[in-house]
Amino acid sequence: MGTVGTGVARVLTEHPDRLARRAGRPLELRRAVVRDLTKPRGIDLPAGVVTNDVAAVVNDPDIDLAVHLVGGVHPAREIMLDLLNAGKDVVTANKALLCACGEELFTRARELGRTIAFEAAVAGGIPIIATVAQSLAANQVTSISAILNGTSNYILTQMARENWDYAQALHQAQQLGFAEADPTLDVDGSDAAQKLILLTWLAFGVRARLEDVHRQGIDRLDLSDLRFAEELGYTVKLLAVARLVNQQIELHVQPTLVRRETPLAQIHGPFNAVGLVGDIVGETWYSGPGAGQMPTASAVVADLIDTVAGRTRINFERLEVWRSPPPFSLQPREKIETRFYLRFQVLDRPRVLADIADILGRNQISIASVIQHEPPESSPESPSGTSAATTVPLVIMTHRSTEGQLRAAEAELARLTAITPPHIRMPVAR
Amino acid sequence: MGTVGTGVARVLTEHPDRLARRAGRPLELRRAVVRDLTKPRGIDLPAGVVTNDVAAVVNDPDIDLAVHLVGGVHPAREIMLDLLNAGKDVVTANKALLCACGEELFTRARELGRTIAFEAAVAGGIPIIATVAQSLAANQVTSISAILNGTSNYILTQMARENWDYAQALHQAQQLGFAEADPTLDVDGSDAAQKLILLTWLAFGVRARLEDVHRQGIDRLDLSDLRFAEELGYTVKLLAVARLVNQQIELHVQPTLVRRETPLAQIHGPFNAVGLVGDIVGETWYSGPGAGQMPTASAVVADLIDTVAGRTRINFERLEVWRSPPPFSLQPREKIETRFYLRFQVLDRPRVLADIADILGRNQISIASVIQHEPPESSPESPSGTSAATTVPLVIMTHRSTEGQLRAAEAELARLTAITPPHIRMPVAR
Numbered sequence: 061m062g063t064v065g066t067g068v069a070r071v072l073t074e075h076p077d078r079l080a081r082r083a084g085r086p087l088e089l090r091r092a093v094v095r096d097l098t099k100p101r102g103i104d105l106p107a108g109v110v111t112n113d114v115a116a117v118v119n120d121p122d123i124d125l126a127v128h129l130v131g132g133v134h135p136a137r138e139i140m141l142d143l144l145n146a147g148k149d150v151v152t153a154n155k156a157l158l159c160a161c162g163e164e165l166f167t168r169a170r171e172l173g174r175t176i177a178f179e180a181a182v183a184g185g186i187p188i189i190a191t192v193a194q195s196l197a198a199n200q201v202t203s204i205s206a207i208l209n210g211t212s213n214y215i216l217t218q219m220a221r222e223n224w225d226y227a228q229a230l231h232q233a234q235q236l237g238f239a240e241a242d243p244t245l246d247v248d249g250s251d252a253a254q255k256l257i258l259l260t261w262l263a264f265g266v267r268a269r270l271e272d273v274h275r276q277g278i279d280r281l282d283l284s285d286l287r288f289a290e291e292l293g294y295t296v297k298l299l300a301v302a303r304l305v306n307q308q309i310e311l312h313v314q315p316t317l318v319r320r321e322t323p324l325a326q327i328h329g330p331f332n333a334v335g336l337v338g339d340i341v342g343e344t345w346y347s348g349p350g351a352g353q354m355p356t357a358s359a360v361v362a363d364l365i366d367t368v369a370g371r372t373r374i375n376f377e378r379l380e381v382w383r384s385p386p387p388f389s390l391q392p393r394e395k396i397e398t399r400f401y402l403r404f405q406v407l408d409r410p411r412v413l414a415d416i417a418d419i420l421g422r423n424q425i426s427i428a429s430v431i432q433h434e435p436p437e438s439s440p441e442s443p444s445g446t447s448a449a450t451t452v453p454l455v456i457m458t459h460r461s462t463e464g465q466l467r468a469a470e471a472e473l474a475r476l477t478a479i480t481p482p483h484i485r486m487p488v489a490r
Numbered sequence: 491m492g493t494v495g496t497g498v499a500r501v502l503t504e505h506p507d508r509l510a511r512r513a514g515r516p517l518e519l520r521r522a523v524v525r526d527l528t529k530p531r532g533i534d535l536p537a538g539v540v541t542n543d544v545a546a547v548v549n550d551p552d553i554d555l556a557v558h559l560v561g562g563v564h565p566a567r568e569i570m571l572d573l574l575n576a577g578k579d580v581v582t583a584n585k586a587l588l589c590a591c592g593e594e595l596f597t598r599a600r601e602l603g604r605t606i607a608f609e610a611a612v613a614g615g616i617p618i619i620a621t622v623a624q625s626l627a628a629n630q631v632t633s634i635s636a637i638l639n640g641t642s643n644y645i646l647t648q649m650a651r652e653n654w655d656y657a658q659a660l661h662q663a664q665q666l667g668f669a670e671a672d673p674t675l676d677v678d679g680s681d682a683a684q685k686l687i688l689l690t691w692l693a694f695g696v697r698a699r700l701e702d703v704h705r706q707g708i709d710r711l712d713l714s715d716l717r718f719a720e721e722l723g724y725t726v727k728l729l730a731v732a733r734l735v736n737q738q739i740e741l742h743v744q745p746t747l748v749r750r751e752t753p754l755a756q757i758h759g760p761f762n763a764v765g766l767v768g769d770i771v772g773e774t775w776y777s778g779p780g781a782g783q784m785p786t787a788s789a790v791v792a793d794l795i796d797t798v799a800g801r802t803r804i805n806f807e808r809l810e811v812w813r814s815p816p817p818f819s820l821q822p823r824e825k826i827e828t829r830f831y832l833r834f835q836v837l838d839r840p841r842v843l844a845d846i847a848d849i850l851g852r853n854q855i856s857i858a859s860v861i862q863h864e865p866p867e868s869s870p871e872s873p874s875g876t877s878a879a880t881t882v883p884l885v886i887m888t889h890r891s892t893e894g895q896l897r898a899a900e901a902e903l904a905r906l907t908a909i910t911p912p913h914i915r916m917p918v919a920r
Contacts, residue, residue: 082808179625187621190617197512198501341778341788344779348771349771354771361628374804
């Protein structure tokens with residue numbers, strides 16, 4: 061009973077009639093497990109409900125259904141196995157655990173005739189698991205483009221709105237509780253990649269792992285990149301993409317240039333959004349709060365109701381998570397084809413653009429547009445281009461090329477002494 | 491087997507393996523009923539499948555499940571009753587029928603132990619029935635704000651984009667198949683109101699009827715209203731609203747000023763969108779194609795799969811469509827409280843604004859802003875305000891007031907000879 065667990069307990073205790081009507085029978089909160097019995101949680105539960113002993117749940121034969129809100133992989137995995145082995149259905153919000161051990165846990169649950177529901181594991185307030193697994197059942201999903209990490213989206217929104225640099229926006233996100241003390245997994249793309257993996261299993265039936273996701277975080281972005289993107293008509297979003305291209309699945313999480321007038325560009329602050337394309341329905345969009353106590357509790361309680369009402373059993377039996385033989389293979393990341401935004405910090409001297417253009421050209425990357433502003437210090441008294449120490453940003457938008465071509469070009473570009481590493485690169489959303 | 495029926499037949503015949511996996515057993519298309527056997531439909535069905543006799547479905551004991559895509563109320567009602575009485579579960583897309591006879595049909599289906607699924611009846615490509623009835627089950631929905639009529643949204647989008655008047659945009663919509671030859675039900679708000687009624691039943695459990703919806707269409711709007719709205723920072727959308735206010739349900743479908751930077755303002759062309767607020771989850775958004783052959787077929791086939799898999803039975807038993815006693819009452823329309831956009835066509839002479847402001851003020855309506863541009867023909871040679879025949883638009887944005895206050899003011903304003911009727915009025919979305 062951490063943050064989300066307290067939210068679930070609150071819904072269970074404040075709306076018993078509503079839930080009983082919708083589930084078909086009353087849901088009784090029997091035990092709430094906490095680590096520290098003395099910590100105040102702002103909720104009054106009947107005597108005997110709160111315990112610090114997981115075994116009090118595992119070993120209670122009257123408990124049919126367990127809400128598993130333990131973070132991380134260990135001992136979360138062992139606790140979930142204990143719950144399943146004890147004959148309990150499980151509702152979880154732990155994407156990291158499912159991503160790492162989903163196959164083992166799902167298999168074990170099926171052997172035991174139990175179910176695992178996990179709507180809350182991806183984009184808390186958006187019913188995206190039900191949509192993919194059930195509402196779009198007539199379709200082969202062909203594309204997922206999603207903002208799945210609220211922390212990153214909040215930071216990017218604040219940088220763009222307030223003209224803050226990354227560190228300043230991160231600090232504010234931490235102050236407001238939108239970012240953890242250690243924000244690594246949020247800002248480096250791992251959290252979004254874990255959620256994307258779960259959606260990829262469901263939508264494409266392939267056995268993808270976290271290491272199959274081409275991944276880049278927002279932590280190296282500069283405010284200037286957001287400004288250049290704006291100048292070009294784009295907004296920068298940490299975009300998670302799984303797309304069916306020539307019977308292969310393209311998978312990546314990267315800061316991405318999104319056209320300003322598209323729905324994803326309008327998702328601000330800690331919100332999540334998912335764009336799903338199905339071969340029958342066409343393009344559909346879903347958005348809502350991505351995390352937080354009550355939005356996640358809403359998804360957990362929906363799963364509780366579905367499990368009690370019997371829908372979860374039907375869904376869980378039919379989940380097409382790892383079809384055999386796999387219907388699609390994963391696309392090698394070198395083959396990912398996209399337009400690229402590139403920003404180099406270059407010495408303000410002749411021939412630099414020509415050298416870069418030459419290397420890109422030899423690697424079959426053609427240039428769509430270039431932005432190079434005069435350095436801010438340039439003035440009639442100090443003509444630009446004369447001081448060897450001055451570096452200026454050089455932004456290049458390419459036409460469609462592949463990740464492999466860009467990597468080959470990057471290896472050559474690394475030898476140009478006029479470029480101060482590292483450079484920044486982002487794909488452009490279709 | 492009209493347009494949508496042909497789409498459903500196509501999905502059934504082109505993707506039998508996909509559907510069998512997801513439903514748990516094969517779906518066999520046994521009969522397709524058409525009015526005219528000679529009309530080409532661009533789909534090859536096995537001999538004996540196509541018939542022009544509904545009785546061939548009703549009386550075939552091997553048919554378990556009927557897709558009911560008959561439009562209108564009669565004989566659609568009688569056909570559905572025949573299907574239910576013959577022991578068949580039914581999937582329908584007919585919102586008008588459910589709106590008019592839903593209570594009778596649902597009751598009959600329950601008596602017979604049969605189910606009616608109707609995801610396709612509201613916002614075809616958006617799984618909004620499943621979302622309200624299932625995914626948000628932890629919540630009391632507190633607000634629905636939706637674009638539910640694709641024809642109207644297409645017309646409004648084209649007027650704003652192309653500077654077309656209403657007639658011109660309607661004509662193009664008809665040419666492109668986005669509007670029917672008789673577009674009345676689409677553009678006068680009836681179609682959106684029927685869909686809103688179904689959502690209102692599900693979300694609030696109250697017995698609302700079509701005549702309870704305060705309704706206004708887009709057919710009286712002028713291009714100038716869209717331009718004034720733009721000047722004020724808004725976009726005009728035909729908005730369907732059902733909202734819980736002080737334990738009463740506010741219900742209306744009206745052209746509405748929507749703030750330009752909000753998600754609903756970004757919905758263009760024939761798309762639909764639904765904003766749902768739940769008391770636990772907060773604000774969520776859904777959008778997708780609102781109608782059309784394949785998006786609607788996607789929803790119909792999802793219902794087919796749900797019915798075969800057993801989910802529809804669980805859902806249908808738990809639909810909270812007309813709770814008893816009703817948990818909320820309907821708000822009298824005089825009590826609807828909102829800001830208003832008002833456009834009067836007035837004689838360009840002194841005291842007109844003062845007279846209007848006086849009447850509004852005496853009815854407790856306070857003015858937030860006014861737009862009155864100089865008449866286009868005004869120039870130094872012909873000073874404005876002197877010709878009694880010149881009329882000019884006068885736009886007033888009010889602060890929050892009630893429908894009742896505005897109606898009282900409108901009765902007085904009708905007596906001002908300086909105003910050329912009719913005036914235009916639209917609420918402003920919160």
